[in-house]
Amino acid sequence: MATTPSDSSDNNPEVDLRGGLPEGLEMFEVIEDPRSGNATRHPFGSILFISLCALLCGMDTCEDFVRFAKARREWLEKWVSLPNGIPCGNTFLRIFAAIDPQRFAQCIAEFVAAVCPDLAGQLVALDGKTLRGSRKADESTVQIVSAWACHNGLTLAQRAVDSKSNEITAVPKLLRHLNLKGAVVSIDAMGAQKKIAIAIIHAEADYLLALKGNQGTLHEEVRTFFEDPDSLNYYAREKGAVVEVCEQHDKGHGRVEKRVCTVTDYLSWLPAKVRRDWLGLRSIVRVESRAELSDGRVREDTRYYLSSLPPEAMRHLELSRAHWGIENSCHWVLDVVFSEDQARARCGDAAQNLSCLRRIALNMLKKDPIRPGEPIRGKRIYAALDPAYLEAIIGLRQM
Known part of the structure; x- marks a missing residue:
């Protein structure tokens, strides 16, 4: 300088x-x-x-x-x-x-290693966030991919997306800095990539990958498969496959919500190449949700997933819900409580480094034992x- x-x-x-x-x-x-x-x-x-x-x-x-x-x-x-x-x-x-933002990001790992050394059995959610206040004259903004330990409520690591790339290339680099043995990694649709699935399996972890239209015809094929209940019953009864279904009902925050998860390990209908390319694939999952709001409106949503876990419906339902902790307990808090979206640090790597410091501060506040309910x-x-x-x-x- x-x-x-x-x-x-x-x-x-x-x-x-x-x-x-x-x-x-x-x-x-x-x-x-x-x-x-x-x-x-x-x-x-x-x-x-x-x-x-x-x-x-x-x-x-x-x-x-x-x-x-x-x-x-x-x-x-x-x-x-x-x-x-x-x-x-x-x-x-x-x-x-x-x-150096890579050195700064190591501080998060140093902190987490002391308070959360083992991720086995935990859900690690990966998601991207744009630092809107970092927008420069050329309209570029800093994008950060974070790893979030859902059960502990801690940011494990973060990595900025290269300016001429996208989140897909940042995720494998982020995964290499984590000890994921025994964990389950969940990623939204941007991370439903064969190379990312391979990286997770090689890290001795499992995956739950959201499936949308960015995977060619696979999303449509999985959707069509689940929409045929007679076919599901036939495979469960005649082919020896597992088909599990579970329901959850919640009431609160001015709405009544019903969630239904269907999961099966019947995959032989998929082309052999697809099954080979998605290393470790064991189950496909559908999660349907219906929310009745206090004003009479109804919201319905259906999501599909690829999973390397056994076909256990309740577990998949809980994991799919826990994934959103990175949005609700991390990104929302950073924007609303730490005013990250309003931060106007635009020179050099200031936006990225200050973003990292906010996550360290949030980790410390999350781990505070003195006022745990505050x-x-x-x-x-x-x-x-x-x-x-x-x-x-x-x-x-x-x-």
Whole structure:
């Protein structure tokens, strides 16, 4: 990064300007300070620490980070060094724009490895999200693919989609950074790709892949197969295949909903090449839902899946519902509580790195044992009001 007047240094040589993180935040040590020469007026660790604390306390922009630091300077100096005062908003932005985003993403893995080392038996949902506020003059935006541990409510990893590519190419790269042995990976229709299925099986995991029209005629063939109840009964009775059906009924949020899941392991009607190409394929699944809203409207939806799991209807129904946790408990929270869609960081890799820091902050808030029933917004308010609670969320060790 080029040296600017605001970066010129009157540093105390005894201050560690390349590090300076407090004990307990070793996960950030994988990030290299991107500054060079005299562009090191403020300790790198202090900038990361201020940013994380500010996010946990409800501050969402680099300008907010500065306001937080000015208001909490005495508390901050208990944990980090501020030899030249509080960094300005442009300093925060320049540093986040220059950090290697792959190194930053490793911090998520470091955090999760400590609190959730084993994913066996868990559902890992993969989904893409566009950072709308990152839109540049050429209309391009940053797109992030995330892996979400549905049962623990944690982001496991993230990867940006290459500017000249799409989510399909990012998913296999993301999978390589996860220890998925024994887990089940669910992906929406964009991830229903043969190469992705192969990568999941090679990782010793199972898959549940949403099937839509992007797979040529396969979606239509599976839909037609399930719409013939006589054919299903015949195969279950005469061919020795398994056909399982289960129902679920829910009432709440102003609606009554019924869900029906049908799953079978009868696949011999599919061409041999299709069965070979979809490595590990064991079942095909249909999930039908009907919701009666309080205003009298009715919403119906039918989804189809390819699965490497045995034909167990209730399990598939629960997994298909749990997948949407990445939308409801991660993406929605980032947009509504952390204002991610309004974030206007557009230079360098700032959007991607700040997105990663938000997910680390969300992970910490999710794992907070002190106020487990409090919503994320409420936890951020308490963290802003109570420094001891903020210290507990981060895991700072008392001095």
